Amino acid sequence: MGSNHSFIIGLERSRQRLDSFLAAELPGEALSRSRIKELIEGGAVLVNGAPVKVAFRVREGDTVTVAVPESRKSELQPEEVDFPVLFEDEDLVVIAKPPGLVVHPGCGHHSGTLVHGLLFHCEDLAGIGGEERPGIVHRLDKDTSGVMVVAKTDLAHQSLVEQFKDRRVGKIYRAIVNGRPVAESGRIDRPIGRHPVQRRKMAVSEQGRRAVTNWRVLERFSPDFAYLELELETGRTHQIRVHLASLGYPVSGDELYGRQDRKRLDDLGVARQCLHSFRISFSHPRTGEALSFTAPLWPDMEQVLARLRARENDGRTE
Numbered sequence: 001m002g003s004n005h006s007f008i009i010g011l012e013r014s015r016q017r018l019d020s021f022l023a024a025e026l027p028g029e030a031l032s033r034s035r036i037k038e039l040i041e042g043g044a045v046l047v048n049g050a051p052v053k054v055a056f057r058v059r060e061g062d063t064v065t066v067a068v069p070e071s072r073k074s075e076l077q078p079e080e081v082d083f084p085v086l087f088e089d090e091d092l093v094v095i096a097k098p099p100g101l102v103v104h105p106g107c108g109h110h111s112g113t114l115v116h117g118l119l120f121h122c123e124d125l126a127g128i129g130g131e132e133r134p135g136i137v138h139r140l141d142k143d144t145s146g147v148m149v150v151a152k153t154d155l156a157h158q159s160l161v162e163q164f165k166d167r168r169v170g171k172i173y174r175a176i177v178n179g180r181p182v183a184e185s186g187r188i189d190r191p192i193g194r195h196p197v198q199r200r201k202m203a204v205s206e207q208g209r210r211a212v213t214n215w216r217v218l219e220r221f222s223p224d225f226a227y228l229e230l231e232l233e234t235g236r237t238h239q240i241r242v243h244l245a246s247l248g249y250p251v252s253g254d255e256l257y258g259r260q261d262r263k264r265l266d267d268l269g270v271a272r273q274c275l276h277s278f279r280i281s282f283s284h285p286r287t288g289e290a291l292s293f294t295a296p297l298w299p300d301m302e303q304v305l306a307r308l309r310a311r312e313n314d315g316r317t318e
Contacts, residue, residue, distance in 0.1 A: 092156050094293045170280065173278055175252075178225060191211060192211040202239075213232055213239060229278070245258045
């Protein structure tokens with residue numbers, strides 16, 4: 001439902017910018033500065049009965065009225081999609097994305113995506129940019145599992161976007177890779193850009209954008225597998241997959257970035273790229289509280305690790 005608000009400016013708020021005043025007075029609406037600007041420019045905000053500009057400064061005695069319209073219904077149809085919810089409040093929802101689930105509708109994926117499922121799950125979406133939809137602030141590849149945070153309000157969406165942009169979001173992944181790194185840990189600082197020939201791929205490229213991945217070995221398995229933890233300083237497309245492949249340790253099951261012995265992977269039960277978003281940390285958009293959420297390793301990757309450990313304990317190699 002839409003809502004209406006009316007304020008009379010007191011002496012303490014005199015000469016304050018209108019958009020700043022509304023940001024402070026309408027916290028319950030969870031509106032971002034950009035959305036407030038849209039409302040002012042669209043004539044939904046009046047001062048003494050007349051429209052004004054965003055930079056208008058209110059004066060003592062002014063009457064400010066705001067008509068926040070009801071969010072537009074999304075053109076997408078809600079669909080029941082199965083995914084575990086790790087946390088939810090009025091501003092955001094944190095989920096564990098299953099492998100095989102596409103995040104956003106696109107070419108070849110017009111239904112059954114995470115967005116369709118969130119529209120079904122969230123009955124209290126306040127709207128993003130005036131539209132009743134979830135705010136996707138980061139994505140995981142279809143075959144990558146693990147924790148994701150999604151905004152439910154305009155304010156939360158803007159805050160999370162800024163936190164990701166400013167690299168204030170902690171992102172830790174787990175991966176099973178082909179190969180056994182000699183070092184215990186390392187830092188990959190190599191720029192990533194679009195592959196010059198195969199356009200669906202990314203590649204290490206001097207013309208790309210800076211990308212930094214920190215890694216450490218959790219376990220090694222004979223003859224040539226390892227279990228790694230990875231912490232991202234940046235968030236480029238396919239960053240972990242490209243960086244690990246550039247070191248000669250492609251993610252197991254990732255046929256796009258590394259040649260894979262399909263029979264060996266089948267014997268281990270590898271049916272997709274063994275990459276999992278393990279933990280995400282950020283500040284709550286409304287309260288500023290430091291939050292951290294962990295998604296347990298997906299059962300299929302746990303099974304692969306169990307088989308690798310069993311072989312290691314049995315002293316067998318391939």
